Amino acid sequence: MSVALNTGQSLKLWHDVALSMVKDDEPDLSVRQMCILLTIYLEAPPHTVRDLARKLDVSKPVITRALDSMGKLELVTRRRDEKDRRNVLVQRTVKGALYLERLADMIGNMSGSL
Amino acid sequence: MSVALNTGQSLKLWHDVALSMVKDDEPDLSVRQMCILLTIYLEAPPHTVRDLARKLDVSKPVITRALDSMGKLELVTRRRDEKDRRNVLVQRTVKGALYLERLADMIGNMSGSL
DNA sequence: AGCAGTCGTTTCGGAGCCGTACCATTCTGT
DNA sequence: ACAGAATGGTACGGCTCCGAAACGACTGCT
Numbered sequence: 153m154s155v156a157l158n159t160g161q162s163l164k165l166w167h168d169v170a171l172s173m174v175k176d177d178e179p180d181l182s183v184r185q186m187c188i189l190l191t192i193y194l195e196a197p198p199h200t201v202r203d204l205a206r207k208l209d210v211s212k213p214v215i216t217r218a219l220d221s222m223g224k225l226e227l228v229t230r231r232r233d234e235k236d237r238r239n240v241l242v243q244r245t246v247k248g249a250l251y252l253e254r255l256a257d258m259i260g261n262m263s264g265s266l
Numbered sequence: 267m268s269v270a271l272n273t274g275q276s277l278k279l280w281h282d283v284a285l286s287m288v289k290d291d292e293p294d295l296s297v298r299q300m301c302i303l304l305t306i307y308l309e310a311p312p313h314t315v316r317d318l319a320r321k322l323d324v325s326k327p328v329i330t331r332a333l334d335s336m337g338k339l340e341l342v343t344r345r346r347d348e349k350d351r352r353n354v355l356v357q358r359t360v361k362g363a364l365y366l367e368r369l370a371d372m373i374g375n376m377s378g379s380l
Numbered sequence: 381a382g383c384a385g386t387c388g389t390t391t392c393g394g395a396g397c398c399g400t401a402c403c404a405t406t407c408t409g410t
Numbered sequence: 411a412c413a414g415a416a417t418g419g420t421a422c423g424g425c426t427c428c429g430a431a432a433c434g435a436c437t438g439c440t
Contacts, residue, residue, distance in 0.1 A: 156378030162370040166283075167304035174301050175323050182427080183284050183294045190281035201388055209289050211429065216389060221426080238387040238436045256276040264270030296397080315418055325399065330419060335396080352406045352417040 161266045168262040169255075178251075179225070184210065185218045189227060192242055193252055198233070199242040227251055275380045282376040283369075292365075293339070298324065299332045303341060306356055307366055312347070313356040341365055 157165065173180055181189065187208055192199050201215045208215075219242060222228045227248035233239035271279065287294055295303065301322055306313050315329045322329075333356060336342045341362035347353035 156374050158374065159367065159370040162373035162377070163304055163308060163366060166369065166373060167301065167308055169280075170297050170301040170304065171322065173297050180297045182296065183287050184427095187281065187284040187288050190277055190284065194277060194281055202386085208285065212388065213390085213429075214427085217427070236387090236437070240388060252277060253273065255280065256273040259276035259280060260270050260272065263276070298397095316416085326418070327399075327420085328397085331397065350407070350417090354418060 157263075157266070165259070165262050165266060169259055172258050172262075181222070182218075184208065184214060185222060188215065188218050189222060189248065189252065192228060193244055193248065197241070197243070198239075200233075200239050201242070204242070222248075271377075271380070279373070279376050279380065283373055286372050286376075295336070296332075298322065298328060299336060302329065302332050303336060303362065303366065306342060307358055307362065311355070311357070312353075314347075314353050315356070318356070336362075 188204055191204060191207060201212055201219070204215045205212045219228060219230060223230065225247070226245055229243045229245055231241050231243060233241050302318055305318060305321060315326055315333070318329045319326045333342060333344060337344065339361070340359055343357045343359055345355050345357060347355050
């Protein structure tokens with residue numbers, strides 16, 4: 153059980169994690185991409201482009217392009233919805249799950265050593 | 267006093283904060299920019315371009331350009347070091363301090379409601 | 381069957397960032 | 411005083427991303 157972080161703790165945590173991400177070899181995801189990825193993995197499916205755009209309050213092309221790039225990194229997959237072929241269902245991948253697991257470890261460790 | 271966050275808590279915290287940043291009107295800073303900004307505000311001065319480049323393990327132009335953009339946003343200032351006029355000292359601004367204070371509040375609140 | 385509405389993608393011009401290489405200024409050691 | 415190191419900035423070509431608008435595929439209603 154934890155308690156709200158104070159100002160210094162919050163900023164140090166953010167700094168340490170950001171630093172790890174920068175030093176990492178893997179290409180940095182933008183804040184928007186990260187947000188999309190986390191939404192897909194944290195919230196219950198199905199995830200459509202329009203849903204994601206509405207949730208993040210950004211335009212649809214932003215989602216399409218982010219899915220393109222993250223798809224190239226295999227963090228995420230797209231599939232047509234067979235029930236309504238206008239929709240595209242965004243799905244998780246093993247690589248994406250591992251990526252976020254690593255991120256969570258990083259945050260967990262950093263928060264543990266505040 | 268707090269304790270290391272678990273996987274779910276870590277990702278939810280990151281997601282919520284990222285979402286707030288995306289929805290915010292202010293332009294998103296990249297992970298690298300954020301990291302530079304936090305380093306300047308968390309670590310003791312003086313901060314030179316070369317120092318920052320070494321700390322983040324990136325090339326000098328990355329720092330120069332990040333300072334350009336963040337300077338335009340008035341989050342940071344540059345001044346020549348009069349002792350050694352080759353050096354540029356990176357300095358904090360009121361706007362930058364407010365920006366990070368807002369960020370810390372966001373993180374603090376999110377972490378409080380896990 | 382026709383047609384308006386929905387959904388995701390593409391296109392276009394513009395902006396930002398990247399890494400490499402090079403440049404101008406300033407300092408330092410001899 | 412001068413060569414060479416150190417420091418920060420700039421130029422270039424390439425890549426990504428952006429927002430707005432147009433587009434093609436699909437659905438559902440009449």
